[in-house]
Amino acid sequence: MIRGICKKSRRAVARGVTLIEVMIVVVILGLIAGGVAIAVLPKLKKAQVDTTTTSARELRRAAETWRAAHASDQCPTAQMLLQDKTIDSASKITDAWENPFKIQCEDDETIVSSAGPDKKDGTVDDIRVPEAAKPQ
Numbered sequence: 705m706i707r708g709i710c711k712k713s714r715r716a717v718a719r720g721v722t723l724i725e726v727m728i729v730v731v732i733l734g735l736i737a738g739g740v741a742i743a744v745l746p747k748l749k750k751a752q753v754d755t756t757t758t759s760a761r762e763l764r765r766a767a768e769t770w771r772a773a774h775a776s777d778q779c780p781t782a783q784m785l786l787q788d789k790t791i792d793s794a795s796k797i798t799d800a801w802e803n804p805f806k807i808q809c810e811d812d813e814t815i816v817s818s819a820g821p822d823k824k825d826g827t828v829d830d831i832r833v834p835e836a837a838k839p840q
């Protein structure tokens with residue numbers, strides 16, 4: 705009787721894994737990966753927008769500081785702020801999509817903008833700091 709049990713378990717081990725079992729595991733893993741992608745991608749896009757907005761705010765503060773210190777009508781660029789050490793060399797001067805920020809200076813207002821995820825200026829997904837500067 706013990707020999708019969710040992711032979712059956714040896715056959716089960718020697719049999720291995722069938723192609724159908726492997727395919728079932730692959731399908732299950734694909735479903736899990738698809739579910740994770742659906743849950744994570746919107747959060748990634750929101751994080752990119754939030755990061756870009758925060759970087760634009762910091763760049764705006766630095767531009768306003770530069771304008772106050774230089775008392776000229778000139779509007780600084782991100783490169784000028786880096787060269788004058790108004791911002792740290794580790795500061796982001798590009799948005800989350802690696803496009804450079806645009807700094808616009810008006811009489812008493814400094815506006816920092818990004819073209820947003822679609823990388824086209826003048827669309828609804830543009831990011832502007834301050835918010836009130838958004839076009840209608």
